[in-house]
Amino acid sequence: AQKITQTQPGMFVQEKEAVTLDCTYDTSDQSYGLFWYKQPSSGEMIFLIYQGSYDEQNATEGRYSLNFQKARKSANLVISASQLGDSAMYFCAMRSWSGAGSYQLTFGKGTKLSVIP
């Protein structure tokens, strides 16, 4: 079974500073995918970044980068130059393939990020 652990229930960061949100995972699958989503107070789930287990380079999307350390089973999200609009809940998730060909995401409990002006 897959498991995602986010150990930081809440984080504070000064505007314009960088912040790292931690995520560790557990799986017996050889092939898997890791996701980060942002959930602002309005409730929608916004896709941020994706890392495949066989990707050799860390994923980057604008100010977001994923620090993927396969041996340590960690997939930390790094947000550079934080903005006030980054204040939200952030969820780490892992993709697992079902025998039926579809896939499910297993989510962590989330980290609430607050950006301080």
Next chain:
Amino acid sequence: EPEVTQTPSHQVTQMGQEVILRCVPISNHLYFYWYRQILGQKVEFLVSFYNNEISEKSEIFDDQFSVERPDGSNFTLKIRSTKLEDSAMYFCAKTRGSSNTGELFFGEGSRLTVL
């Protein structure tokens, strides 16, 4: 980026009533998913739907839940007899393009409140 539209954005219902939540994706998508998030908790997988059939479902998805694609475009989640514990945000999701790989994109969610 792909878009998923969900309706209603918020629904309040009495316990025991039937609720239908709708998802309007781009028509060439074959794989769809429903997830739910009880307030303050993590997002949980409910069901996956491929080519007009349920592909996989979680233990949460019991007999009171059903999914269908009645007109070939809209994708619905029905809760037959709502319970208080069904109060949650329900998300429809789909992958990019018509394949079942890569990123999963969520709709804006339908918030269900059961009184």
